[in-house]
Amino acid sequence: MPITISNSISNENVDNYLDIWKKLWSVRDTAWHLENRHPVLVKYDHLLTNNENNSNKKRFLFPLCGKNVDMKWYWETGHKVIGVECADEAIDDFFSVNKISHKSYLSSELEKCKIFETNDKNLKILQTNFLTLDSPQLKHTIDAVWDRGSFGTITYEEQVLYANTMRHLLAPDFHYLLLVLEFDDNLFKGPPFSISEERVNHLYGSFCNIDKLESTVPQHVQLYQNHMKQSIQVQETVYLLTKKQ
Numbered sequence: 001m002p003i004t005i006s007n008s009i010s011n012e013n014v015d016n017y018l019d020i021w022k023k024l025w026s027v028r029d030t031a032w033h034l035e036n037r038h039p040v041l042v043k044y045d046h047l048l049t050n051n052e053n054n055s056n057k058k059r060f061l062f063p064l065c066g067k068n069v070d071m072k073w074y075w076e077t078g079h080k081v082i083g084v085e086c087a088d089e090a091i092d093d094f095f096s097v098n099k100i101s102h103k104s105y106l107s108s109e110l111e112k113c114k115i116f117e118t119n120d121k122n123l124k125i126l127q128t129n130f131l132t133l134d135s136p137q138l139k140h141t142i143d144a145v146w147d148r149g150s151f152g153t154i155t156y157e158e159q160v161l162y163a164n165t166m167r168h169l170l171a172p173d174f175h176y177l178l179l180v181l182e183f184d185d186n187l188f189k190g191p192p193f194s195i196s197e198e199r200v201n202h203l204y205g206s207f208c209n210i211d212k213l214e215s216t217v218p219q220h221v222q223l224y225q226n227h228m229k230q231s232i233q234v235q236e237t238v239y240l241l242t243k244k245q
């Protein structure tokens with residue numbers, strides 16, 4: 001069935017979508033958060049770090065990063081890491097829980113963007129709306145992306161803007177792991193949303209090669225079922241996106 005996308009977001013209301021997330025963070029209702037490294041990222045790490053790119057130190061993007069612990073791991077292993085997140089609490093928690101000293105300042109390049117940065121400048125979290133992130137400095141600089149709980153947790157209208165931001169950030173030889181959930185969306189309407197392969201193709205197919213790596217029920221499935229308040233089957237489906245040849 002063809003997908004129709006109504007893009008009803010305007011520049012005036014695009015920040016309204018952040019309110020729901022900020023409310024969740026204000027009461028630390030962050031059921032999606034994993035305390036340990038995501039097993040899928042551990043399994044496929046080599047696709048992001050040991051690919052044919054000549055440098056083995058990459059510039060990683062964690063879109064809609066929350067307080068994701070994998071950011072710390074990549075930073076500690078010598079990569080550059082950029083997270084993008086809207087909520088104060090997520091960023092505060094990330095630095096305080098991990099005991100990472102940092103400074104913060106307003107971006108001189110971007111409006112409505114505060115930057116939180118480690119002392120070595122190799123890990124930065126940009127506090128801004130990813131959907132409207134338009135940074136000449138970051139354009140086509142991202143080598144590797146870990147996208148979990150990000151593309152799949154926003155509405156269809158937001159996904160259109162999200163994919164457009166992504167297209168401008170990716171370096172020519174990028175490697176992008178996209179993890180989405182699949183479940184019967186008659187049983188749970190979202191967020192998170194059930195994302196079909198057709199939708200991934202629709203939004204990424206014009207600029208990415210898309211390889212489906214696996215679709216499995218994860219060990220932490222209960223985390224999703226608790227949020228959905230029912231024991232439905234939830235699969236994590238993982239794609240490797242690379243430059244369209």
Ligand SMILES: C[S@@+](CC[C@H](N)C(=O)[O-])C[C@H]1O[C@@H](n2cnc3c(N)ncnc32)[C@H](O)[C@@H]1O
Nearest residue numbers: 021032064065066085086087129130131148149
């Ligand atoms: C479901 S959580 C996932 C966080 C992280 N990816 C993880 O796996 O732990 C989504 C996060 O995106 C943030 N967020 C949602 N929409 C955003 C946007 N348009 N720009 C920046 N951050 C956003 C929320 O505050 C929240 O922390």
